[in-house]
Amino acid sequence: MNLPKKWKSLSQVWTTYWFRPAPLFNLAVCRIFIVAFQLFYLINNNYISKLFDLSALPDSQYKALPILQLLVTPLGWNYNPPFAFLAIVFWLTLVVGLLALIGLKTNLSLIFFAVGNIFMQAYIYSFGDYHHPEALMIITLSLLALSPAGKVLSIDDLRHRIQQNIKRRRFEVFNIMTKKSVFARWSLLLVQWMFALIYLSAALSKLGKPGPGLFTLDWMNGYTLQYYLLRDGLRWGSDLGIWLGQHHTLAWIASCTAILFEGTFFLVLIFPGLIWLYIPMGAALHTGIYLTQRAPFFQYIAIYAVFIPWTSVIKTLSRRQRFARTKNKPELLYDGLCPLCIRSMTVLCYFDWVNCLTYSDLEKRWLSVSEIHPEISLEACREEMHLLLPNGSVRKGFFAFRKILRYLPPLWPLLVVCHFPAASTIGPKIYKFVASRRPQFDRCSYGTCSINSDDK
Numbered sequence: 001m002n003l004p005k006k007w008k009s010l011s012q013v014w015t016t017y018w019f020r021p022a023p024l025f026n027l028a029v030c031r032i033f034i035v036a037f038q039l040f041y042l043i044n045n046n047y048i049s050k051l052f053d054l055s056a057l058p059d060s061q062y063k064a065l066p067i068l069q070l071l072v073t074p075l076g077w078n079y080n081p082p083f084a085f086l087a088i089v090f091w092l093t094l095v096v097g098l099l100a101l102i103g104l105k106t107n108l109s110l111i112f113f114a115v116g117n118i119f120m121q122a123y124i125y126s127f128g129d130y131h132h133p134e135a136l137m138i139i140t141l142s143l144l145a146l147s148p149a150g151k152v153l154s155i156d157d158l159r160h161r162i163q164q165n166i167k168r169r170r171f172e173v174f175n176i177m178t179k180k181s182v183f184a185r186w187s188l189l190l191v192q193w194m195f196a197l198i199y200l201s202a203a204l205s206k207l208g209k210p211g212p213g214l215f216t217l218d219w220m221n222g223y224t225l226q227y228y229l230l231r232d233g234l235r236w237g238s239d240l241g242i243w244l245g246q247h248h249t250l251a252w253i254a255s256c257t258a259i260l261f262e263g264t265f266f267l268v269l270i271f272p273g274l275i276w277l278y279i280p281m282g283a284a285l286h287t288g289i290y291l292t293q294r295a296p297f298f299q300y301i302a303i304y305a306v307f308i309p310w311t312s313v314i315k316t317l318s319r320r321q322r323f324a325r326t327k328n329k330p331e332l333l334y335d336g337l338c339p340l341c342i343r344s345m346t347v348l349c350y351f352d353w354v355n356c357l358t359y360s361d362l363e364k365r366w367l368s369v370s371e372i373h374p375e376i377s378l379e380a381c382r383e384e385m386h387l388l389l390p391n392g393s394v395r396k397g398f399f400a401f402r403k404i405l406r407y408l409p410p411l412w413p414l415l416v417v418c419h420f421p422a423a424s425t426i427g428p429k430i431y432k433f434v435a436s437r438r439p440q441f442d443r444c445s446y447g448t449c450s451i452n453s454d455d456k
Contacts, residue, residue, distance in 0.1 A: 022185035025177045028153035029310040030188060031110070031144055032101060037302035038117065038137060039097045047120060048090050054127055055083040061127055068122035071115070081123070089119055103154020110145035117141060136198065137299040140191050140306075147187040152176040162346045170336060171345045171361070177311050177353050188306040195303075196266035203262035220259055222252030232293035241292035254288075261285060268307065275307045318354035328390040329358045330407060332400070333369065335382045336361035340435070344385070348404060356407040384435055397435075398427035 062080050064072070072079040081089075093116030100109035121134050150156050153176065165171050206219040218224060226245045233241025244250055261281055268274045282304060286297040332348070334341040345359055360369070362381050369376065373394065376386060380396070387400035395403045402418040405411050418427065 018186045018189060019182045020185055021180040021182050023177060023311040024148060024151045024179050024181050024184045025153065026308075026310045027144075027147060027149050027184045027188060028103075028151070029308075030305045031103075031106075031149040032153060033305040034137075034140060034144065034302055035097055035101045035110075035113065037299070038113075038141065039094065039101065041137075041299065042090075042094065042097075042117075042120075048087065050124060051086040051090060051120065052083050054124060055081075055086055057127065063128070064126045065122045067118060068126055071119055071122070086120075086123065089116055092116060093120065103150045103156050103158075106150025106154050106156050107145060107148075110141065110149065114138065114141040114145050133295075133297050133299050136191075136194060136303060139194065140303050143187040143190060148181055148183050149187075151181065151184075152179055158347065158350055161350065162343050165342050165346050166339055169342075171334070171342045171349075171359065173349060173359055175353065175355060176350060177314070191303065191306045192269060195300075195307075196269055199262040199265040203259055206259060206262075220252070220255045222248050222255055225251045225255045225258075229292055232295075236294035238292055238294055241294075244292055258285065272307075272309075279304050279307055314353055329356060330390065330404070331358040331360055331388040332404065333360050333362055333365065333381050333386040333388065335385075336363050338382070341385065348408065351408045351410040353410070357404065384431065398431040399424075401431070402427070 059080055064078055064080070069077050072081065075081075093113060096109045096112040096116065100106060100113050117134075117138050121138060157176070161174070207217070226248060229241045229245030229251065232238065233245055244254070261278070265278055265282075268278050283301050286300055289295045289297060332345070334345050336342070348357070349359065362369075362378065366378055366381070369381075369388070370378075373388065376394065380386070384397040385400050387395040387403055389395065389403070398418075402415070405415045405418065417423070
């Protein structure tokens, strides 16, 4: 069927809006941040104890929600699972959540993690106590499961890159921050729109009123918020809420600020630069609500990650770092005919997000290096990697690895391990032991038979 040109143009604009190529890195960072928070949330809020307490209640208080009925259909439409069943679901959810966090079978892990959260939350709600902060988190997890959230920053992707490099017997420099996909944008953008609708709905509910007229400004008079602050402060034992409820001017300012924030939040979708104003405001708003009224909306703060252009942020910060700005980057020499070296370079390059290092294959670079550093032998470079620093000094083996970590911020936690007492003694021994047992490709096929490996 031939559509009019106008409709084709609208369809193209709509498709471009949702499926414009975007960095997969942004999506992956959101996956890590949101899944990590939800794992912490499940443990910190002691969900296992909640499930135990609810399972001990009489069956008469249990009324399964439709989504829970659907999930337990094989066991019976109104099946009330015992605590043993609930405990298995809880621990399995944590396990698949950890797998989703590190990116192992990422999409499958995310699916089961989302289903596990849906199951537990639906079970808790089946006893008649409803809250709304959890809904957006569950929807976000479900959307991430349907997106290519594991295409970068995952064990799946790293393992795939290592296998490719080993198969073609060479290492090629890459940067995961430049990898894009037409499917990397829609899930994050949909969550952003949900935020806008949630906040707009909250603003309209405060301004709406029954009877004649559409809106009222009564909620902004300060007295309404004073009532809620005093009620919740006394109910939940919040001294800050009770104190703030006694100051009308502060309550009036807070009321107006909340309405202004919620009613205009949608502007961040039109002017993305406003996120640097609205995201801190939102974090402060939800933190203040918790401190004064004990209403926990911390999941919203975690999900704000979908608004942050992580790729641009990291590139901007890196330009301000001395080791990323310098033209003379540290040069890492590696044996291009060693599978272990290829694997190691792939791992290091995977976390070299701002290209702080130069990776040089000995088979291609040796003549130039030998002229500058005649004290370094080819045999020594093949035995262990060497790092040539901009100041002319050289690090090798374990000490080269430890120095490299300084240039790769994602691996900075390993610096603590590498600087443990006796690390300078034990580290080189471990490095040499691993290097001595490494296999190598056949050098004769590359015309480099002068030095043969004992272990091919």
